[in-house]
Each structure stands twice: as structure tokens, then as C-alpha cells.
Amino acid sequence: MKILISEVIWQEGLDVLERQGYEIEYDDQLVQDRPKLLAKVKEVDALIIRNLTQVDEELLQAGSKLKVIGRLGVGLDNIEVEAAKKKGIQVVYAKNANATSVAEYVMSAVLSSNRSLDDANEDVRKGRWDRKMHTGGEVYGKTLGLVGLGEIAHRVAKRAHAFGMDVVGFDPFITEYDHVVAETGVKTKSSLDEVLAMSDFISVHVPLTPSTVSLIDSEAFQVMKSKAYVINTSRGGIVNESDLEKAISKGRIAGAYLDVFEVEPLDKDHPLLSHSNVVITPHIAGLTEESQVRTSVLVAKEVTKVLNGLPSLCVV
Template identity: 55%
Template structure:
């Protein structure tokens, strides 16, 4: 059987697929070569993608022999799940494989905001010694607001609690006795607005849907504390980028850490890139060696399970 991998996959997963006996064709740039992808895909039993490959009805119709789609990550907004279900093609994701890495990214963002060591280093190298300017503040007793309370938020909360932070969360799909509330000590906010008003840092952990698109907009920024930061490691489009720029430039909020954008990569003339207190990273929150190894191995093994007639524990449809 043949498997087509259209985006970056760690070598461990590729080696595992070959060890399991599959013929693997790997082109990490294929997601950007649509016509070539449409020509190739009918020849494969499985397709493995990340977040750039658009798995829509057109591609699924072309994938006449596909029996499973593997997603190297957890975001699914690039995959038409309804169309896959209609064609009886299971879609599997790398459930929780990168959750620790994303949680650590959030901690790194908060530490950078409170103690900007890279800025201090650059300032010292320019010949300055401004101890007062780089005094910083403690995370201890600050409030972290988690928008969405899934597994990433659970792991983030545990780490924030270890720093002495107060953690609150908002998620209309989480019940009072779910793990993150009952076992992690997160306080539940009654509304998103309540969370925004209380938090020093707001970290977003929800999928991009019609309901969450631009949910963080000028009205929401106006509810935040002037020293608060937004951290988005979930999906571009949840934060209204123009409204964010305006909120930071007007002093309504202190800044933001954006790992995901509506259009990736960021354009050179993007207003986001012109604001120093909006820190940008190239969609790397879950991109550590450990997380990518786990992701690649999990997807490889679950694709193999489906191709041999089993049901994946990571199936989303």
C-alpha cells in the first residue's frame, strides 16, 4: 500500500511507516502545488497532511483510493470533515501529542512579557545598563485566563499553578466536575467577558469555527486590563488582527504573542509586524522535537491501524 505525505513529517514517523511495509512518497512542499497534488492523490491509500493542505471536496473526490487521512496536529479547519464523512474516509489527528509543547509556549510567552531577557541582552550589548527599565514583575499571584479548557489548557494550568498564578477558564462545553475544574483548581468564569476583565494574560485554546472567528475583537479588547496580554497559539482568525493593532497602539492592552495568523507567513507590510509589543512566531508552539516525534509516530501507527481494518482511537470522523 502507498501513502502520500504532503507536508513536514518528522523522520521517526516516516521510518515507522516504511518499517510497517508501506511505500511512502514524501514531498513537504506538495501542499503548495495543488495541481500536482490532485494528479498524484488517486494513486494512494492514505494521505498525511499538516495544516496547509486543503483537504476539500475536490481533493477528496480525486482521492479515489484513499482509505484514511492523517493530520499531523490537532487543528482541523483545513479539512472538510463533513465531506470526508460522506465519503466514509476516516480522519485521524495527533490527539494531545503536542499539548505539553504548546503549554510550555504559553509559559514562555508570559515569562517573556514579565521578564524580557532578550530585550535586556540586546540593550546591554548596545552599551546600556538600565536596571530600572528591565525591573519586570512576577507571575506569582497574576491571573491567567484560559479561553477553552481542553487538554492544552489543563497542562498550561498545572504549570501556571506551579508559578503561583491564579487560573480562571471559560468554556461553555466544560461541566463543573470535568477534570480541569475538579482536579486542576481552575476557577470557572461565567462568561468570556468576566474572564477578560479579571485576567492579566489571556491564552486562547479553541478551534477556529464560525462561532470563534474574530471572537477577540475591539469590543473584547476594551474589557481587558491595560497591562494585559493576549496569547494565541490556537488558530489565526480567532483574533481580529486590525482590532488588536488598534488596541495595542491606543494602550487599551499591553500587547500580544501570536503564534498563528490569518495569513501565514506574515506579510512584510503587515501592521502586526510594525508593533513592537506584538510578538510574532512562525506557528511553532507545538513544534518541538519531542512533540513532532510523538505526532509523527502516533499518526503513522493510527493510519496503519485503519489501513488494516481497525478503528483509530484518534478518529475525529
């Protein structure tokens, strides 16, 4: 059997596949050459991708031999999952493999927004010693609002509680007996607006779907505290970028930490880049060495299970 990998995978994942004796074609630049990708996918039994490879009807049609698609990550907005299922192609993903990395990114944003050591360091190196300017504040006693209460939110909440924060959340698919509520202690609210209104930090943890596009929009910003920070590590498009820019410009909220955007990479003239209280990173929340080893190994193992006719716990 033959496996095609069109984006970056860590060596540990390749080792898993090679030990199984599969024929592997690995080209992490293949995603940039759509005609070549469509030609090569015709001859393979499995395709392993990240978030850039568009698995649409055209690709699924070309991959007539495909049995499984492995997604090196958790987002599925670049895969037409239902269309794949209709063709008998299983889709497996890196279930929870990068959850800890994302949770740590969120807490880094929370801590940095209240007390930026980088800003203080830069100021000192310029010859200043302004202790009042860099006094900052504590996160202890502040409220963190979680939009979506899945595995990542659960891990964020555990860390936030360790810092003495109050954690509230909204998720219409979570009950009072789910572990994130019953065991982790997140206080669920009956509406998104209720969470937005009481939170000092708002962290987004929902997938990009038709119902979550522009979930955080101009109306949402009107509800928030003027000192609130928005943190988005989920997907671009969930936070309306135009509405956010207007809210920032008007001082409606204190700032934002954004790791994802509607169009990536970010255009150098994007209006949000002009705001010093908007911290922007290049889609790295889930990217740590540890998480990428876990992601690569997990997806490789689950792909081989499917190819060997075994059940996978990571099937979408």
C-alpha cells in the same frame, strides 16, 4: 497499499510506515503543486498532511481510493471533515501530541512579558547597565485567563499554578466535574467577558469554527485590563487582527504574543509588525523536536491501524 505524504514528517514516523511494508511517496513540497497533488492522490489509500494541504471536495473527489487522512497536528480547519466522513474516509489526528510544547510556549510568553531577559541582554551589549529599566515584575499572584479548557489549557494551568498564578477560564462545554476544573483547579466563570475583565494574561485555546471567528474583537478588548497581554497559539482569525492593532495603538491593552495569523506566512507590511509590544512567531508553538517525533509517530501508527481495519483512538 500506498501512502502519500504531502508535507513534512519526521523520520521516526516514516520508519513506522516502512516497517509495515507500505509503498510510501513522500514529497514535502507537493502541497505547493496542487495539480500534481490531485493527480497523485488518485492512486493512494492514505494521505498524510499538515495544515497547508487543503482537503476540500475537489481533493476528496480525486482521492477515490482514500481510506484515511492523517493530520500531523490537531487543527482541522483545512479539512472538510464531514465531507470525508460521507465518503467513508476516516480522519485521524495527533491527539495531544504537541500539547506540552504549546503549554510551554504560553508560559514562556507570560514570563517574557513581565521580565524580558532578551531585552536586558541586548541593552547590556549596547554598553548600558540600566537596572531600573529592566526591573520587571513577578507573575506570582497574577491571573491567567484561559479561553477554552481542553487538554492544552489543562497543561498550561498546571504550569501556571506552579508559578503561584490564579487561573480562571471559560468554556461552555466544560462542567465542574471535568478534570481541568475538578483536578487541575481552574476556576470557571459564567461568561467570556468575566474572564477577560479579571485576567492579566489571556491565552486562547479554542479551534477555529464559524462561532469562534473574531471571538476576541474590539468589544473584547474594551473589557480587558489596560495591562493585559493576549496570547494566541490556536488559530489565526480567532483574534481579530485589525481590532487588536487598534487596541494596541490606543494603549487599550499592554501587548500580545501571536503565533498564528489569518494569512500565513505574514505579509512584511502587516501593521502588527510595527508594534514593539507585539511579539510574533512563525506558527511554532507546537513545534519542538520532541512534539514532532510524537506527532509523526502517533499519526503514522493511527493511519496504519485504519488501513489494517483496526479501530483508532484518534479518529475525529
